[in-house]
Amino acid sequence: MPEAGEKSILSREQIRRALNRIAHEILERNGGAGELLLVGVRTRGVPLAQRLGELVSDIEGEPVPVGSLDVTLYRDDVHLRGLLTLESTDLPVSVTDRRVVLVDDVLFTGRTVRAAMDAVMDIGRPTKVQLAALIDRGHRDLPIRADYVGKNIPSSLSEDIRVRLVETDGVDEVVIMRREGAPFDRLRTSGERT
Amino acid sequence: MTSIRPAREEQTAVAPFAAQIAESAPPAVWRHRHLLDLDAVSPEEIATVLRSAKAMKAMLRREVKKAPTLRGRTIMTLFSEPSTRTRVSFETAGKLLSADVINLSSSGSSTEKGESLVDTVLTLQAAAADVLVMRHSHSGAPYLAASVLERTSVINAGDGSHAHPTQALLDLFTIEERLGSLEEKRVVIVGDISHSRVARSDLWGLCKMGATPVLCGPPTLMPWDLLKRRGFDEGHPFAGVEVETDIERALGGADVVMPLRLQKERMAAGLLPSVREYARLWQVNQERLSRHCPEAVVMHPGPMNEGVEISPDVAHGGSSAVEEQVTNGLAVRMALLLMLAAPHGGDHD
Numbered sequence: 001m002p003e004a005g006e007k008s009i010l011s012r013e014q015i016r017r018a019l020n021r022i023a024h025e026i027l028e029r030n031g032g033a034g035e036l037l038l039v040g041v042r043t044r045g046v047p048l049a050q051r052l053g054e055l056v057s058d059i060e061g062e063p064v065p066v067g068s069l070d071v072t073l074y075r076d077d078v079h080l081r082g083l084l085t086l087e088s089t090d091l092p093v094s095v096t097d098r099r100v101v102l103v104d105d106v107l108f109t110g111r112t113v114r115a116a117m118d119a120v121m122d123i124g125r126p127t128k129v130q131l132a133a134l135i136d137r138g139h140r141d142l143p144i145r146a147d148y149v150g151k152n153i154p155s156s157l158s159e160d161i162r163v164r165l166v167e168t169d170g171v172d173e174v175v176i177m178r179r180e181g182a183p184f185d186r187l188r189t190s191g192e193r194t
Numbered sequence: 195m196t197s198i199r200p201a202r203e204e205q206t207a208v209a210p211f212a213a214q215i216a217e218s219a220p221p222a223v224w225r226h227r228h229l230l231d232l233d234a235v236s237p238e239e240i241a242t243v244l245r246s247a248k249a250m251k252a253m254l255r256r257e258v259k260k261a262p263t264l265r266g267r268t269i270m271t272l273f274s275e276p277s278t279r280t281r282v283s284f285e286t287a288g289k290l291l292s293a294d295v296i297n298l299s300s301s302g303s304s305t306e307k308g309e310s311l312v313d314t315v316l317t318l319q320a321a322a323a324d325v326l327v328m329r330h331s332h333s334g335a336p337y338l339a340a341s342v343l344e345r346t347s348v349i350n351a352g353d354g355s356h357a358h359p360t361q362a363l364l365d366l367f368t369i370e371e372r373l374g375s376l377e378e379k380r381v382v383i384v385g386d387i388s389h390s391r392v393a394r395s396d397l398w399g400l401c402k403m404g405a406t407p408v409l410c411g412p413p414t415l416m417p418w419d420l421l422k423r424r425g426f427d428e429g430h431p432f433a434g435v436e437v438e439t440d441i442e443r444a445l446g447g448a449d450v451v452m453p454l455r456l457q458k459e460r461m462a463a464g465l466l467p468s469v470r471e472y473a474r475l476w477q478v479n480q481e482r483l484s485r486h487c488p489e490a491v492v493m494h495p496g497p498m499n500e501g502v503e504i505s506p507d508v509a510h511g512g513s514s515a516v517e518e519q520v521t522n523g524l525a526v527r528m529a530l531l532l533m534l535a536a537p538h539g540g541d542h543d
Contacts, residue, residue, distance in 0.1 A: 070249060072263070072532075073253075073261035073262070073263040073291070073532075074261060074262065074263070075263075078263060078536050078537065079536070079537035083222055083223075083224050083533060084263075084532045084533060084536045085222040085224075085242055085245065085246035085529065085532065085533065086246045086249035086250055086253075086529065086532065087245070087246075087249055088248065088249045088252060089249065089252060089253070090252075118262075122256065122257075122258040122260075122261065123256055123257070123258070124257065
């Protein structure tokens with residue numbers, strides 16, 4: 001359940017359905033699971049990629065490799081991020097000649113995705129790089145768009161969107177809240193667009 | 195806002211994966227602007243460095259080993275003593291993270307004209323050094339430098355016979371990598387421990403991480419200054435250290451064996467009878483290892499005097515981790531530079 005000051009955007013069931021649809025779209029767009037590699041961007045992209053990998057594998061009846069990516073070394077905002085440490089990047093197969101689907105929880109400015117693309121390119125040469133995001137909240141700083149979106153949430157910059165997953169937070173939910181310290185701005189979700 | 199809630203019952207199906215993520219990501223901790231020795235570094239901070247270094251090591255196996263993270267940052271190395279592996283390791287680590295690395299040595303610098311250490315390091319700070327990697331023959335020199343520098347981080351790359359924290363971190367990394375953990379591992383350090391900055395920093399690190407260091411060598415070369423009042427003072431940092439002058443007894447049940455380089459000047463000081471006698475009494479050789487600890491990992495901080503403190507067959511044998519230590523040193527130094535050289539890196543002291 002959302003905490004005080006939070007408004008639910010996606011429930012556990014809605015997250016499940018969104019991932020299910022994305023799994024089918026990935027297969028449709030790529031004509032099957034051959035050459036696919038799902039790569040979760042740390043932190044919450046990793047369990048999402050894992051879940052998508054299971055769904056895609058179930059639909060196609062063949063295992064699809066799933067990896068994780070730490071983009072710390074490629075960020076353009078290292079000076080804003082405080083302590084820098086690297087977590088493991090774990091790719092079960094080479095990215096070269098693969099169709100790589102980057103998976104992240106929230107697509108916002110696009111800067112993380114830019115860093116992820118640079119990181120992947122330094123590891124090898126994929127035939128294609130695609131992007132799946134559970135939430136697209138708009139406000140892009142860079143010319144980047146997702147190929148697969150769970151839900152579009154037009155949001156205000158004074159709002160925060162949190163994706164919580166069982167694997168990292170003990171619960172599956174997506175909530176929107178007023179950003180701490182931001183001036184008051186009426187909460188908007190796609191359900192009550194102004 | 196991101197409080198961890200107990201998983202609802204119907205969600206426990208994914209629980210094993212949840213445990214895996216929680217285990218792999220304890221919070222990263224590091225509170226220092228300088229790295230001078232491990233005495234001031236907490237076990238959680240050491241674990242943070244080791245985890246980051248593990249990811250760095252994986253990066254060293256990639257086709258493109260370089261990342262742009264420290265672009266525009268300047269690392270200067272100032273070495274007043276000869277060194278190849280440590281200096282090259284820092285230089286490579288900096289370059290793989292795209293920092294500019296400038297190497298200075300005391301010979302050929304203004305030090306020869308009588309410039310003081312404080313003036314030298316202030317000059318390097320004014321010349322925009324973000325990190326100063328310092329090797330000095332006098333114990334404490336990096337502390338003096340750190341005390342006058344406001345914008346430059348100091349990393350101690352070995353000061354006199356006092357400390358060599360990055361070597362200790364790479365030793366801890368190597369042990370953890372080979373044995374899975376440091377907890378309760380019996381690490382036998384053989385040789386001139388008293389004058390070894392490596393062994394002294396290793397002692398701090400091993401004790402903090404729950405390993406059991408066993409010190410072996412001539413009684414004249416034991417670090418009695420560190421060990422005094424051990425067994426009397428409660429919470430003594432080296433309470434877990436064992437001292438055993440007989441190598442045959444020391445090696446019993448060892449998980450790691452680390453002979454130290456025997457420095458020839460110790461003989462001149464009358465602390466040792468002769469190289470031959472030292473080798474006979476304290477050399478780490480295959481016969482001794484096979485008898486007492488055939489599974490033990492052999493490490494050496496280098497450079498090695500083969501035939502003195504270590505026999506050639508052990509130095510290059512299957513249980514030797516000596517070359518791996520060099521690679522691990524690179525990974526550990528990359529992790530440290532990422533923490534210390536990144537712009538405005540965090541809530542440091």
